[in-house]
Amino acid sequence: xxxxxxxxxxxxxxxxLETDVNGLxxxxxxxxxxxxxxxxxxxxxxxxxxxxxxxxxxxxxTFTPDETLQSKLDERSRAIMQRVFNSLGGISSxx
Amino acid sequence: xxEELHARLRQRGRASVDFLANFGFGMSDLRDSVEEExxxxxxxxxxxxxxxxxxxxRMQQSLGASQAYRATQAVGEWMATHHGLVAxxxxxxxxxxxxxxxxxxEQGGSxxxxxPDKEAPAYWDGVxxxxxxxxxxxxxxxxxIHADIVHTRLVAKTFxxxxxxxxxxxxxxxxxxxxxxxxxMGCSTGHFTRxxxxxxxxxxxxxxxxxxxxxxxxxxxGNANGWSWKLFQRPGEDTGFEDETFxxxxxYILLHEIPADTIKALFKExxxxxxxxxxxxxxxxxxYADLDKLAQWRADAGAKYGGEPHWRASASLDLAQxxxxxxxxxxxxxxxxxxxxxxxxxxxxxx
Numbered sequence: 001x002x003x004x005x006x007x008x009x010x011x012x013x014x015x016x017l018e019t020d021v022n023g024l025x026x027x028x029x030x031x032x033x034x035x036x037x038x039x040x041x042x043x044x045x046x047x048x049x050x051x052x053x054x055x056x057x058x059x060x061x062t063f064t065p066d067e068t069l070q071s072k073l074d075e076r077s078r079a080i081m082q083r084v085f086n087s088l089g090g091i092s093s094x095x
Numbered sequence: 096x097x098e099e100l101h102a103r104l105r106q107r108g109r110a111s112v113d114f115l116a117n118f119g120f121g122m123s124d125l126r127d128s129v130e131e132e133x134x135x136x137x138x139x140x141x142x143x144x145x146x147x148x149x150x151x152x153r154m155q156q157s158l159g160a161s162q163a164y165r166a167t168q169a170v171g172e173w174m175a176t177h178h179g180l181v182a183x184x185x186x187x188x189x190x191x192x193x194x195x196x197x198x199x200x201e202q203g204g205s206x207x208x209x210x211p212d213k214e215a216p217a218y219w220d221g222v223x224x225x226x227x228x229x230x231x232x233x234x235x236x237x238x239x240i241h242a243d244i245v246h247t248r249l250v251a252k253t254f255x256x257x258x259x260x261x262x263x264x265x266x267x268x269x270x271x272x273x274x275x276x277x278x279x280m281g282c283s284t285g286h287f288t289r290x291x292x293x294x295x296x297x298x299x300x301x302x303x304x305x306x307x308x309x310x311x312x313x314x315x316x317g318n319a320n321g322w323s324w325k326l327f328q329r330p331g332e333d334t335g336f337e338d339e340t341f342x343x344x345x346x347y348i349l350l351h352e353i354p355a356d357t358i359k360a361l362f363k364e365x366x367x368x369x370x371x372x373x374x375x376x377x378x379x380x381x382x383y384a385d386l387d388k389l390a391q392w393r394a395d396a397g398a399k400y401g402g403e404p405h406w407r408a409s410a411s412l413d414l415a416q417x418x419x420x421x422x423x424x425x426x427x428x429x430x431x432x433x434x435x436x437x438x439x440x441x442x443x444x445x446x
Contacts, residue, residue: 025169040110061105081121089125089166
């Protein structure tokens with residue numbers, strides 16, 4: 001054994017550098033999009049399930065939100081983006 | 096756009112496009128924070144450097160200390176590089192059902208003359224305008240993707256003044272109630288061509304653009320509405336038409352996509368192909384001369400990171416003088432309130 005095994009407890013590891021921050025930002029926004037897509041899908045699922053209570057995958061895929069639901073979707077989407085973007089920009093959010 | 100041409104996106108594409116449409120709202124706190132910082136560091140825009148590059152360097156240096164500004168740049172970069180991809184992916188999800196419809200509307204009175212063997216000009220070839228990956232002709236249906244998804248579902252929702260209402264307003268500005276033959280120079284997917292046709296229902300309309308994919312979409316739009324547009328893959332500055340062919344020569348939001356010498360050539364070409372007594376109307380982005388130094392910087396930075404290589408030179412030109420130099424008389428220029436946009440130049444070819 002050539003090294004202190006405890007060194008494995010907290011190994012020194014080169015991770016992100018300052019020059020990686022732009023790539024990190026791109027990844028964060030991509031993640032935000034993915035989270036939003038899932039969030040959107042869940043809300044639509046609930047809306048359609050409430051109507052049918054059956055397998056509604058295709059209906060979800062082709063579902064066009066009505067004005068009321070679209071308004072809710074927009075509101076939720078903007079809130080999620082704001083939380084993530086504000087975090088990135090060092091702005092405290094109310095939520 | 097005809098309802099049949101308006102794709103019914105599937106959930107992933109629809110939600111992703113909605114995400115993009117809400118992007119500006121999601122960035123509102125960041126933007127407010129950056130705006131406060133700008134007001135603090137630029138109390139007097141007139142004190143900024145005259146040279147645009149030096150001005151940008153000063154602004155970048157000052158704003159670089161703001162975490163919120165750095166975040167707007169990073170998030171904005173994502174939007175710049177991803178909007179075209181998201182739109183393309185949304186289309187691919189519905190491609191199978193949309194393709195027969197798109198093919199159907201490639202038949203009809205509206206026609207396209209492709210010109211694949213003609214060498215594209217250096218100012219256009221290989222340029223990813225608006226940072227659309229691969230440029231306008233990268234995807235088989237790039238014109239459709241931009242017309243139906245990027246323009247209609249994204250830009251139209253947030254653009255100040257409304258992209259379609261502005262086109263209708265400008266199309267109605269020429270002095271005559273009727274034109275027999277109109278040329279739309281740089282017609283792209285046909286948004287302005289449509290406004291022209293709706294304003295002058297009996298007019299015979301010709302359109303030219305370097306991008307084959309965009310004029311193919313204009314063709315679909317024309318056929319879906321029963322119009323007979325003659326569309327050519329040709330540059331606006333070299334249309335190939337006979338002298339004195341048209342009664343009205345137009346362009347809408349083309350000029351900032353071409354270099355200064357090409358703009359001058361385009362005005363001369365418009366003069367050449369107009370009949371004596373014909374009218375000209377060209378619309379483009381706000382002139383830098385109509386903006387203070389801070390607003391110029393905002394526009395210039397937007398162009399720099401938004402895939403607009405010719406914006407600065409174009410927006411710095413005196414288009415009215417260029418129109419006069421080309422031979423037009425009774426030249427007027429007007430920046431429309433409240434955004435000083437669009438900037439519209441009109442003129443007349445003497446009898």
